[in-house]
Amino acid sequence: MPSHPLSVHNFRVYWIARFCATLAQMAMVIVIGWQVYDLARETMGIKEASFQLGLIGVAQFLPLLALSLFAGWVADHLDRRWIARASVALEAGCAITLAWLTWTDTISLPALFGIAALLGVARAFAGPALQALAPNLVPPALLPTAIALSSVSWQVGVVIGPALGGYLYAGADWLPYTVSGGLFLTSLLMLMLITPVARSAVRKARNPWLQMIEGLHYVRRNRLVLGAISLDLFAVLLGGATAMLPVYARDILQIGADGLGHLRAAPAIGAVVTAALFSWRPLRTEVGRKMLWAVAGFGLATVVFGFAGPIMTGMMGDDAVGSDWSPAVLLSLVALFALGAFDMVSVYVRQSLIQIYTPDDMRGRVGAVSTLFISGSNELGEAESGFLAALIGPVAAVVGGGIGAILVTGLWAKIFPELIHARTFDPPDSRGDDDSTAKSG
Numbered sequence: 001m002p003s004h005p006l007s008v009h010n011f012r013v014y015w016i017a018r019f020c021a022t023l024a025q026m027a028m029v030i031v032i033g034w035q036v037y038d039l040a041r042e043t044m045g046i047k048e049a050s051f052q053l054g055l056i057g058v059a060q061f062l063p064l065l066a067l068s069l070f071a072g073w074v075a076d077h078l079d080r081r082w083i084a085r086a087s088v089a090l091e092a093g094c095a096i097t098l099a100w101l102t103w104t105d106t107i108s109l110p111a112l113f114g115i116a117a118l119l120g121v122a123r124a125f126a127g128p129a130l131q132a133l134a135p136n137l138v139p140p141a142l143l144p145t146a147i148a149l150s151s152v153s154w155q156v157g158v159v160i161g162p163a164l165g166g167y168l169y170a171g172a173d174w175l176p177y178t179v180s181g182g183l184f185l186t187s188l189l190m191l192m193l194i195t196p197v198a199r200s201a202v203r204k205a206r207n208p209w210l211q212m213i214e215g216l217h218y219v220r221r222n223r224l225v226l227g228a229i230s231l232d233l234f235a236v237l238l239g240g241a242t243a244m245l246p247v248y249a250r251d252i253l254q255i256g257a258d259g260l261g262h263l264r265a266a267p268a269i270g271a272v273v274t275a276a277l278f279s280w281r282p283l284r285t286e287v288g289r290k291m292l293w294a295v296a297g298f299g300l301a302t303v304v305f306g307f308a309g310p311i312m313t314g315m316m317g318d319d320a321v322g323s324d325w326s327p328a329v330l331l332s333l334v335a336l337f338a339l340g341a342f343d344m345v346s347v348y349v350r351q352s353l354i355q356i357y358t359p360d361d362m363r364g365r366v367g368a369v370s371t372l373f374i375s376g377s378n379e380l381g382e383a384e385s386g387f388l389a390a391l392i393g394p395v396a397a398v399v400g401g402g403i404g405a406i407l408v409t410g411l412w413a414k415i416f417p418e419l420i421h422a423r424t425f426d427p428p429d430s431r432g433d434d435d436s437t438a439k440s441g
Contacts, residue, residue, distance in 0.1 A: 001139065005146040010194050011137040017190035018130055019153040021088050024183035025123070026161025028095060030245075030264055031169050031176045032056065034257065035102075036112055037246040046251055047390040052109070053243060054386025059113045063120035064372055068128075072215050072368025075128040076361060084133065085191045087126035092184035094118050099177035124368075131351075131367035135360060136197045147355040152275045152348065160268040162242070166261030215365025218358070225357055225366070227416030228291070228350045231408070233373045235295045235346075238404030241302045241339065242267070243385040247394045252309045253329050266333040267340025274344040287349045288422030294345035296409040301342060302402030305335035310395050352425050 005011045036056050040049035075083055094115050101107045134150040135143055168176035219226050242264075249260035283290060308331040351370075358366045388397035413420060 002142065005138045005142050005149055008138050008142075010197060011134070011146060011149075013190040013193045014130075014134060014137055015149060015153050017084075017088075017187040017194075018150065019157050020183045020190070021091065021126070021130075021187040022154050022157025023161045023164065024095065024180035024187070025091065025119070026158050027165030027168065027176050027183075028098070028119070028180045030162035030165040030260070031173075032098075032112055032116055033243070034166075034169060034246045034260060035107060035173075036109065037250070039107075039109055039112075041250070046247065047393070050244075050247055050386050050394060051390040052386070053246070054390065056113065056116055057243065057386065059116040060120040060123075063117055064124045067121065067124040068368045068372040069213065069215070069365075071125045072128045072365035074125065075132050075364025075367065077364075080129045080133040080136070080364070081191060081194050081197075083125055083129035085188060087122045087129065088184055088188045088191060090122040091119060091126075092181055092188065094122070095177050095181035095184055099174050099181060102174040102177060127370075128364045128367035131355070131370065132360075132363035133194075133197075135355060135363065137194070143356070147352050150351075150355075152278065154347075154351070156268075156272055156275050156344075158271075158347075160272065163261060163265035163268040166257065166264045170257045170261055215362065215369045218362055218366055219369050222357060223416060224418040224422060225354050227412060227419045228353050229370055229373045231291075231295060231412045231416070231419070232346065232350055234408045234412075235298065235405040238299075238401045238408060241305050241336075241385070241398045241401065244389060244394045244398050247389065248309060248332070252394065253326075253332065255329060259329065262329070262333060263336060266336035267343065270337040270340030270342075271344040274341045275348075278344075278348060283345075283349065284424060286423060287353070287425060288419040291346050291349035291422075292409055292413050292419060294342045294349070296406050297342035298339055298346065299402045299405030299409065301335050301339035302405060303399050304402075305332055305339065306395055306398030306402060308332040308335055353422060356425060 002008050006015065033053055033056060036052050037049050040052040044052070071083075098107070098112075098115055101111055131150075134146055138146045164179070165176040168179055219229065245260060245263050249255050249257070249263055253259060253263075255262070309328045311328075354366065354370055355363070385394075385397050385401060388400070391397075392400075
């Protein structure tokens with residue numbers, strides 16, 4: 001019997017595959033956003049170009065909205081390994097295409113929007129398959145640790161990837177796409193090394209559509225899962241400051257593409273430090289309360305970041321901006337570090353609770369709902385930030401979003417007391433809970 005998930009071959013190569021794929025995805029996301037904004041600013045003002053950032057978020061989200069339920073059903077009925085392999089292969093093709101278009105200086109807004117939509121299709125299928133695959137790779141006794149490690153690989157990739165993309169783009173505009181293509185191919189190779197795995201039998205039904213919407217019904221019935229997923233949806237939807245980083249880097253802090261890498265690195269460092277802390281001292285008690293406090297801290301850090309540049313500029317004049325290490329930039333980096341640390345706590349707790357409280361034969365469909373909500377918070381959060389920035393300006397959009405995230409946290413604590421009552425990560429059965437208790441959280 002293995003003593004740790006990383007001692008299991010299948011889980012070890014899965015962990016590398018998921019980390020590489022997430023790293024590549026997030027590196028591309030920040031560069032696509034920068035290129036869209038940069039191309040738009042050649043002919044548009046700040047507000048109009050910010051609106052284009054909103055549209056690119058919609059372009060990535062619409063395929064997820066259209067395909068998520070079907071993708072979840074597929075993940076529960078077909079070999080999850082091959083679904084993940086096909087999705088990653090499509091993402092590799094998108095990265096290589098963008099690298100070629102940028103290298104040949106033929107990149108355009110229509111090309112960026114089209115490939116962003118294809119990436120949305122790939123993520124619609126990859127998310128449920130990869131989330132549901134992890135618990136199939138280790139013995140039941142190692143499941144909580146495996147889920148935590150899987151969440152850490154995803155979240156660390158989420159926050160490191162954009163920083164990597166920003167720094168690579170500062171070196172050469174085609175470089176981040178080339179590196180992302182290599183990472184996707186590495187991920188594909190690791191996925192090919194996963195041997196066949198056992199999984200729970202899927203209950204047959206005459207109508208596949210009924211099976212697809214079972215994931216929605218399960219999430220609606222399980223208030224702990226519903227509260228955890230929807231909290232992230234609304235908090236990040238409102239507090240999506242990272243969508244405005246190209247605006248802050250170019251026009252508010254005036255630090256360009258190099259500075260954009262610094263801004264994206266700050267939450268990455270915060271998340272990595274937090275993940276390292278969890279690997280040494282994992283959360284064991286009052287996990288629900290800690291998630292709620294972390295989301296509130298995320299909102300507060302967003303407010304501080306939104307105000308940092310304008311306030312410091314008002315106090316110190318132009319000396320506060322224009323340099324990578326000016327006072328306004330330093331305060332912004334501290335706020336973003338805290339934002340990444342709080343977000344890591346929230347994601348770590350949320351993903352662990354969702355996976356542990358979901359039966360294996362439902363993990364694909366519930367994972368699809370979770371992916372839809374997460375993408376709704378990310379892509380629609382970017383769209384909301386872009387559209388709101390076009391209406392009231394980027395600073396007001398970021399600050400207002402952070403305040404909204406704090407308010408949502410307080411409201412969710414009252415609507416979903418199950419979150420407060422979630423004490424540990426122990427599966428319900430291991431605590432002697434009956435089925436009704438597990439369903440109520």
